[in-house]
Amino acid sequence: MTYQEKKSIVSLISAILIFVSYSLYLYPQHPEGGLGSTETFRYWGSFVLILTVVSIVAHILISIIFNIVFRITTKEKEPKFADELDKLIDLKANRNSFFVFIIGFLLAMGSLVFYQPSQVMFMILIISGFLSDVTGSITKLYHYRRGV
Structure with missing residues (x-):
């Protein structure tokens, strides 16, 4: 298995674990107020902002740890360059993720x-952000395994 395949798998697993653990942690704090209450909007706004920050920091830490473990176990360095295939796969993964x-x-x-409640909008946005992250990782893994 190549470095890029391993990195894609780690990225996929970490995205799922970060999203599920954060959602399970914050869900019990959901306000009991009405559907349009200020507290509900505050909850969903903070949910999105904190999830974004937590996800970025966690992905950076996991990437650093992955590179350290990869180097220790394989005695190889991370590839310092990206050839045309890597760039093409990244472009396809970004395209699918954005889509x-x-x-x-x-x-x-x-x-x-x-006329759905605003909570539905927030949930769809959060889930689509998660699915776009997962889609990007799966696309990279697929193309590194099967080719372009």
Whole structure:
């Protein structure tokens, strides 16, 4: 298994673990107020902002730990360059990831058009962000395994 495949697997697993653990941690703190209360908007806003920061920091730490463990176990260095294949795979993964997020964004806005509670919009946005991250990692893994 190549470095890029291992990194994609670690990225996929870490994205799932970060999202699930953070959601399970913060879900019990959901406010009991009405659907349009200020506290509900505050909860969802802080949920998104804190999840973004926690996810970025956790991905950076996991990447550093992965590189250290990879170097210790294989005695190889991380590749310092990206060839055309790596760049093409990154572009395809970003395209698929953005596509999933845009579909989720449109669904979230559509939920407001159909008079759904604002909580539905926030949940769709959060889930589409998570799915876009997972889609990017799966796309990279797929293309490194099967080719472009």
